[in-house]
Amino acid sequence: MSDECKVTVEAGVCKMNTVILAKMNPETGMVDMEIQSDCPHVLRMTWTLQPICPYTEVEAAMNETDIYKLASGSLPHAACPVPCGMVKAVEVAGGLGLKRDVHLKIE
Numbered sequence: 786m787s788d789e790c791k792v793t794v795e796a797g798v799c800k801m802n803t804v805i806l807a808k809m810n811p812e813t814g815m816v817d818m819e820i821q822s823d824c825p826h827v828l829r830m831t832w833t834l835q836p837i838c839p840y841t842e843v844e845a846a847m848n849e850t851d852i853y854k855l856a857s858g859s860l861p862h863a864a865c866p867v868p869c870g871m872v873k874a875v876e877v878a879g880g881l882g883l884k885r886d887v888h889l890k891i892e
Contacts, residue, residue, distance in 0.1 A: 790877035790884065794870040796824070797891070803827050803867050807874035810836065816878045818871065827867050830859035839879020842872065 788809040795802055801824035807816050815836035822828050834855060842850050848857075852875070856868040866889070876882035 788878060788880065790874045792870040792874045794867050796866055799824070799862075801827070803870065805867075805870050805874045807871075807878035809839070809878045809880065814838065816842075816875045818874065820871075822867070824867070826860050827865075830855045830867075837875050839875050839881055843876050843879070843881050 788811070790805075790807045792805040792807070793802070794805065801822065803820065803822040803824060806819040806821075808818075809816055813836060816839050817836050818831075818834060820827065820831045820834070822831075835851070837851055842852065847853055850872060852868050852871045856865070860868070869887075873882065873887065877884055
């Protein structure tokens with residue numbers, strides 16, 4: 786397992802790209818994230834982003850995660866893949882998942 790993770794999200798038709806850098810802080814047990822994005826909505830979402838506990842984030846119902854709560858207040862499109870990428874980054878950096886790519890093929 787890894788204590789850091791980089792996820793690159795190419796969102797699709799909006800052509801906005803986001804890079805999510807997640808790293809476990811061994812002193813706090815929390816995952817710190819740095820977000821770089823072309824999307825102003827994603828950037829607004831990160832203004833209040835705090836370190837995240839990987840256990841509570843991964844075990845919570847989707848609508849109760851810190852990430853999806855932030856997304857609900859900032860992102861105009863429910864289909865935006867960035868929040869999913871953020872959750873996956875927290876999962877991997879927190880040692881709860883493996884680094885494996887995720888693909889959506891839309892035909």
